[in-house]
Amino acid sequence: MVQDTVFAAELPWPEYQSRVQGGAVPIFIPLGSMEQHGHHMPMHVDVLLPTEFARRAAVATGGLVAPPFTYGYKSQQKSGGGNFFPGTTSLDGASLVNALKDVIREFARHGNRQLCIVNGHFENSWFIAEGIDLALRELRWSGIHDTKVVVLSYWDFVDQAAIDKLYPEGFLGWDIEHGGVLETSLMLRLYPDMVALEKAVDHPPAEFPPYDVYPPHPEWTPASGTLSSPKNASAEKGDILLDVCTRGIVKALRTEFSFKDQIAAE
Amino acid sequence: MVQDTVFAAELPWPEYQSRVQGGAVPIFIPLGSMEQHGHHMPMHVDVLLPTEFARRAAVATGGLVAPPFTYGYKSQQKSGGGNFFPGTTSLDGASLVNALKDVIREFARHGNRQLCIVNGHFENSWFIAEGIDLALRELRWSGIHDTKVVVLSYWDFVDQAAIDKLYPEGFLGWDIEHGGVLETSLMLRLYPDMVALEKAVDHPPAEFPPYDVYPPHPEWTPASGTLSSPKNASAEKGDILLDVCTRGIVKALRTEFSFKDQIAAE
Amino acid sequence: MVQDTVFAAELPWPEYQSRVQGGAVPIFIPLGSMEQHGHHMPMHVDVLLPTEFARRAAVATGGLVAPPFTYGYKSQQKSGGGNFFPGTTSLDGASLVNALKDVIREFARHGNRQLCIVNGHFENSWFIAEGIDLALRELRWSGIHDTKVVVLSYWDFVDQAAIDKLYPEGFLGWDIEHGGVLETSLMLRLYPDMVALEKAVDHPPAEFPPYDVYPPHPEWTPASGTLSSPKNASAEKGDILLDVCTRGIVKALRTEFSFKDQIAAE
Amino acid sequence: MVQDTVFAAELPWPEYQSRVQGGAVPIFIPLGSMEQHGHHMPMHVDVLLPTEFARRAAVATGGLVAPPFTYGYKSQQKSGGGNFFPGTTSLDGASLVNALKDVIREFARHGNRQLCIVNGHFENSWFIAEGIDLALRELRWSGIHDTKVVVLSYWDFVDQAAIDKLYPEGFLGWDIEHGGVLETSLMLRLYPDMVALEKAVDHPPAEFPPYDVYPPHPEWTPASGTLSSPKNASAEKGDILLDVCTRGIVKALRTEFSFKDQIAAE
Amino acid sequence: MVQDTVFAAELPWPEYQSRVQGGAVPIFIPLGSMEQHGHHMPMHVDVLLPTEFARRAAVATGGLVAPPFTYGYKSQQKSGGGNFFPGTTSLDGASLVNALKDVIREFARHGNRQLCIVNGHFENSWFIAEGIDLALRELRWSGIHDTKVVVLSYWDFVDQAAIDKLYPEGFLGWDIEHGGVLETSLMLRLYPDMVALEKAVDHPPAEFPPYDVYPPHPEWTPASGTLSSPKNASAEKGDILLDVCTRGIVKALRTEFSFKDQIAAE
């Protein structure tokens, strides 16, 4: 049964080796964080969600999911509430960059040439770009010039049609979706036992001035830690999100990678 | 139900905050690796096992388990077979040191002063020492002088009585236990679905000369990747190990930390 | 005459010292890049523009402008065309982070406690956040706890009313404004000799898929290097932008900093 | 008009590309600092002067001038008065080394193989050497073996005949020329509005013991910050300096680089 | 006479060059520390002993001994007493790793392909592994793929027969040999003037719990700093050790390296 897994670390190495042989299998690396997500959700939302999207993408492409990065870059006030919350546990930028560089270099050593970073924590974005750039530079020094790395954040695949269904009262931007309808709906659908919607705090959307300040003003962030109210989240919206994001991700991978498509076989 | 968890990242932040308030709760940080463990076991053995010991320790002490480090330092030939196996995916020393330093600093920011690194991957050992030393230095610069960090590798708690039971034909040292009776027995007891004992390769214990060589000679490592045969592993031996290690760990924590003992309450 | 300058490096040190004494003077640090900006504009647009906004802010607040950072982080395809263009000359993330950390620490050594990073290059954003975080950490280790750093990108102060005037045919987002109407209009107003609008290449707005790929596909970027057409740029629009951004910035500074307001005196 | 510029960042990228094509054009990178230069001069003297020498060299060789480094290494007491003055704003060594390494690597990416570092701040010297060494090492790893980097500090081109004219009362060494006759004369000739010679403090040449001490003794440095009196500076001496240094630099470049000489065409 | 030396730094460079020409000469790099070794021994024991073993190995193989590393990684409580003793003077891990990486890269630049790290300080072990790994990586980037590095700690060559003679009352493990019979006997044989055996403190072997704690508990370490009593040390035991270790080392080198054997010629 475990033999059917798409999680690379659940395989014995000979099985891993036979799966990645030839290099035509995408490797998905989920990057998350340990970050507060309001009163109603646990702090590893940003690990669970990209891992699930990575799993679905791996199933569809015959690929494998690498172990997730369980810690990420520092929570920023306008996208994650700020790094001053108890529980939020973050890495310095250089630590994240270097760890990602190492992991990319290692998967390339195994012969993989198609890597996909599946990001679940907005603040990781630029350090992912840097980690990849440094890894590809080192790979070139090693004479390896054909590694391709796709980076995606699942929410970027939500299209206008889905937005209209998800936010009938109007969409205010991904930036304040921290702990809001997007993440809560997905969690309700995937990990309902981990969501206590009754504890969610209803509040107007966070409004921030057009600049940042350090150290942050804690009072800018709603006291609950979410940036928009999760009250309108539902498992049904989670289904919509799972569907649109998974389809979008698989379509992107078909464009960028070469693999034996598994969709028909599902 | 999730409210009963000892996994810190499964808690909403207000619950986390109330648990760690006062600082008298140990935080357990499991450090693992993605490393080949022979033909019969998956590659995240070194994550699963310390996480389980951390969980048991947290239950006993009222503490919390931080998200595990899913990647570790490079596999060394005499303790892990060597870093040349496909699948083994490792960090540079500095990457591990800095990430651990960051995480310790963050847990201290939350008010925690009792941290326990639960190591599952021998090669992490010295980089753990360095990460802690650098973190404590920075904490002192911040005026925090009362952080205590305990580091333990669960196998160090196996006593002679247990060894006699586990290795009736003679014990050859922890150094060649990679993928052998110790780890396999624990996995058989805890995650039997993840072990395919029938695929385990029987071979004489690895013998190494009294020096190291880089790049390694692959032929020094048994072809299966394990350093001693797992054939004599059993779930019963796993029970012995779980028992002796958990008791030893809890005893150590009682000596070093102050917490409200939960054992009676179990 | 030079005595009236707001550029800190144009002052002799005793004059600088007397200006910053007491710490109630904001220091503005412009961060730019050397980056291609299409066929019609030079490559230091991202230095010139934030320096001008910093100058205006310094005039209004009695503050001083530090020397600009003339190089910035690597151009990203969806916001700057990509780092593969000849001429674009960029820093690794760590180099930018560390240099900014050093400069902040030095201005704090002079007694300044109100610093404002004026960013002109989108890609610098997260490395600015990291540089500030590391600088504030070191300042705390030095016993300095009252430094405040405001970060702003001038385009974030363009309000809806201005957008309506600037983009009567519809606004497509700041992300594709690289070398477009925003920057070109400002340059036409401020440095008309440096703009060759007749060389500007008209093209439809760049459209990118919802993911990134490394190494980038050069063909995703319009061949000219701009991400939207600058053809509708004008000095008049530059006036609108200068006005709305300067007013917005000064208003933000009044909220965050304490200084002797110079607006009436202008 | 701007089309005639030799400042690389003032060009649109296609023009830059056509100028550097073939690699036979030297790129000049000025390295300066923000450093006190006495009561009579601004703090960016070390940026302005090497930029001007770079400009002249670029005109003569058909080359281009890169954006200057506006911050440099920490002022040392015996050559710059010490890093304790308000206004002096410096980088750690590693920050300078890494930024220079990055910029060299980028100019090489554009196809340039003839780079010239024009240094205006003595304290940068050894970190320049290190930055170049690391850059050339990385370029070799990239398979690029033909990059040549010339490093020059303009004052090293002042010959004995010029010294006799500049210092009729005797020359005491470049080491104490900080803010003295050399720099002041050049500034009087090039940027007279930025010099307030009447504010210059006359004092005997600084005398230092044959060792260094950290933290420095501020009283070792003349209170004005200059290490020798600028009183005998003059625009005429500036002409002598401009002439001898420019000729010396161009001669050096003819020896080391291959380019289409522009002198006759001037 | 000096011409007969095996210490590389005692040679003029042309002699060094002629010795290493062809690359078939091993280079031995001793790594030590400045670390307390009890009341009866000096603090450079970990430099003197590996240097002597390196010297003997160089004599036997026609090789050369590089200058020793005089500082090493931080003393750990269970193997060196702990880094809190006055006199113990240690490096951060990264400092040791990078310095070793540099030195390996330089010896490879001279054409050497057979390097042997002779370690005298247990705590250096893992940082040696990392330094070598990073050096070999950089050498591969430089196109050098045939460098071989052997790492040895002399005590690993003591066989059971020797142990029986050295510890007739029973051997308790190398881990607590810090300042004990092993090192003291060797010093008595090689540097008797540096040992004051009458000042040695007799004490029962150190006993440590099966975990580590940071900051260390000083009371865990015997007050003298040694971890086992040196009272039974003797020059005769030193002879046994010199003999068994030297023979073992030379045998290892014969297996791993190719060189013109000098043993017959001795």
Place this chain on the structure above:
Amino acid sequence: MVQDTVFAAELPWPEYQSRVQGGAVPIFIPLGSMEQHGHHMPMHVDVLLPTEFARRAAVATGGLVAPPFTYGYKSQQKSGGGNFFPGTTSLDGASLVNALKDVIREFARHGNRQLCIVNGHFENSWFIAEGIDLALRELRWSGIHDTKVVVLSYWDFVDQAAIDKLYPEGFLGWDIEHGGVLETSLMLRLYPDMVALEKAVDHPPAEFPPYDVYPPHPEWTPASGTLSSPKNASAEKGDILLDVCTRGIVKALRTEFSFKDQIAAE
């Protein structure tokens, strides 16, 4: 007898502790290199000479000499011939900076507040400055504000009277003294067995253009590796140098440090 040593690492730790107690004892840290010094001298001249000056200074001041740094920064062409010679074995700048920072921090941990870096290798100079600056910064973060570090290069204490005696035919500057009369005379006096003056190559003083080039032109350096001829060196000149430098150094230390003067007692 060894008890009389001034070499810190030759002492047992309790003796070290009693010597440094009270902090009024200077600690001398010699910094050298492994660098070619012509055909007639070994490659550790830059270690031997500063160590001897440190020893003399320690005798005079009741201080202690730390283990020398046996490797230094890369040889530069105009001061050491260049780093391309076989045998020359150098560190990257950051490696030297960080190792020195660590060692200073450790000696301060022992309670020492008077440190003296005795440099024997010109190229180390600026990296010493940086290492000290970073160490003092970290010590301030630790609340230690009274550490004083003196840096000296012994040749800077040669006065004009001595120069007249040493170079009757005219002195051409310390910059080309590499392997010349200065170092050779000192070695002839201190380590005559290590000098083969008959192998010294006589050649005119090296002449360099007023700029540097990387990679260096090997032909700029005299083929022997020395920058001026050592032919006029003599043990008598060594006596002059030992005398003038030692007196100068002790005088400097009297000015900067507080200690119980030992000169009368000699």
